[in-house]
Amino acid sequence: MEEPTAELIRTQLRRLRTSAGLSQEEFGKLVHYSASMVSAIELGQRPLERQFLGRADDVLKTGDLLLALLTIAERDGQSSWFKPWLEAERNARQLRYYNPTLVPGLLQTAAYARRVFRFDDLRPEGEVERQAQNRLERQAILNGDEAPQVVAVIDEGVLPHRDPIMREQLAHLLKMTELPNVHILIIPTKAGLHVGLSGPLALAMGGNGGWVGHLENQLGGAVVDGQDDLATLLARWESIRNEALPRQQSIDLMKEVESRHGPQ
Template identity: 65%
Template sequence: MEGEQTADLIRAQLRRIRTAAGLSQEELGRRANYSASTISAVETGTRPLDKPYVKRMDEVLDTGGLFESLLRMAERDGQPSWFRPWLEAERNAKQLRYFNPTLVPGLLQTENYARTVLRFDDTKPEEDVERQVAARLERQEILVREHPPQVVAVIDESALRRTDATMGEQLAHLLRMAELPHVHLHAIPSYTGLHVGLSGPLALARSTDGGWVGHLENQLSGLVTDSEDEMATLLERWEGVRGLALPRDLSLALLKEVESQHGPQ
């Protein structure tokens, strides 16, 4: 896989630059505040790469952010080929629309919630899970950049009332995200009953030139489309679920009520 090849490149460059600097694993560990065994485990691939580690290596080895850049490449390359056009659309969007009837949308997930979701496939190696968690968190940086997109997310109330251990933290995070002026959260109340959105999640991205891209997921893979006819249908579906959702203030009141049932975070 391309993501694994890029991760191997990062490890090779970590070893090369450390050696070129005349540093043993023990000495680099002392300077970076990591144990020599951790340095060795990363370089041999028995410990997953993560953003705090590579950021610290960039600082100690004075690489100008090389390892962080390579890690972002590895995270993108590790995504399925069908998903990459959506990542590009999401990253460059002026407006984003998300609906999910069963889960919190990925752009608004906490690390622990994302890890739980990505572990649904219990055959997936732990390193792959951690790489995908890191990639999902990296996507969320668009929410706090200098010129963020407008984000409107509609979530079914049933997704908010899950009783998993991660939900209290997740609900608190949603409330924090809702404080951002460009993030609008809406909930479809459970008394709505059956509705068109129960057919499945959807995501929409509008570029600066006004064009739309849609993203749909299923159990096996997903679909990214910019077909005029398909986008017309998806925009109609979006208007359908958005019209069923509570206004922003009532949605936040519902979120706070559900979050309070989980106790203080």
Template identity: 60%
Template sequence: MEGEPTAELIRAQLRRLRMNAELSQEEFGKLVHFSGSQVSAVELGQRPLDRFFLKRADEVLGTGGLLTSLLKLAERDGQPSWFRPWLETERQAQQLRCYQPSLVPGLLQTENYARAIIRTDAMLGDDEVEKRLAVRMDRQSILTQPNLTTFVAVMDELVLRRADESFRGLMSQQIAHLIECVERSKVSVHIVPAEVSLHVGLAGPFSLARGSDGGWVGYLENQLGGAVIDKEDDLAVLLSRWESVRSEALPRGRSVDLMKEVMTSWS
């Protein structure tokens, strides 16, 4: 991300704002709890952009959150090219639907759960894990946007019960968060009970987004990336499979009862 145009824009804006405030790098560093040399390294691109640093810079320089907002854009720019179209579709959607057979959907993950999932990829260093985590958490802001009217998530009961002794505290927090999300009028979570041993959704996760024009767009995930689906015939298949999976899931209230039962069973 550090070499991309948006990241360069952040550094240029930081330098301009600091100089307009008539602050040397040393003076500015004291205000944001960094050394003058660290401020210089950030401005020159020799040090990665840091959320805490930019948040403090916004406060000190009175930018109204400009620098942290630009950082979010830079992080989106740093996403793989195959994922960016879906991010844009997701942000503009009026309705969202998501089925996950093995994980809590990203839009409903807690920070701790998301970090644990991202860290399972041994090829990622700590910095990259935190960058991906930041993007995932930022994506969740769409749940409060006025254009989104409904988000319906369906997942298998196995997702809730996949927790050994060391993971149960984190998973309890995650399930409690799911229950809190259901209390929002636009979020609905439905669980496919374990006794439904076979159903069409087990072929893999998928998401659907409906835009303001009434048209649908789909998204399929795999081990190497993902693909946006916009062909009419393919969308018809996904919409049919959604109806099939959704019909196997418990109603909203019974899904919440099952989530509570899972947490109670651990204690």
């Protein structure tokens, strides 16, 4: 999170609290935090927490001002390599996703996203929560009058199994298939080797009909907008999609996996 925005939130919190005539101890009781915790947050000694700011908005009747500022701060705090893709994703008319090992971010549950971010065992828990929340907020584009068409291709081996978090994720995928603009296609295990196993890719088509690609790696990611590179990615996308089952057969396969690995 960028410090200028974080300091603005803390300043607004102090101003709103004192304007309401509340001491840190009185305010803490209302938001169910200790006075020392309130002090630490206002002084920047503890990170800003979404739950705390949500309660503060309710108590201080701000109209969700503090949460809105936090959302802006979190967006500003995204890695520089990811910001161009976020912009393309927010403005897309069509989105295409493929990942050979994970459920695409726009289709992840909170618990699944946290598990993914915890792959990096050096990442602080507060950062895990922030990143997971950012990922969930991105999913807002899936609903609404101008929601993009989303096609996500997933390998059958990625489908969750017995683990409770993974079962919840599979149930969520099936729920997402009920949205008319979301298509989840499964590549069956029997398809064997295919070009998609080289790595994940994402594609976004903007309002002008032009495409932008995104590739991730161990160190970050990169936006792809060169004509030749985009032509390669689009061709590979078609090859990947051709390996997948049709929509209804994909749903049937997900339901079959769910029935095999449901509660025991």
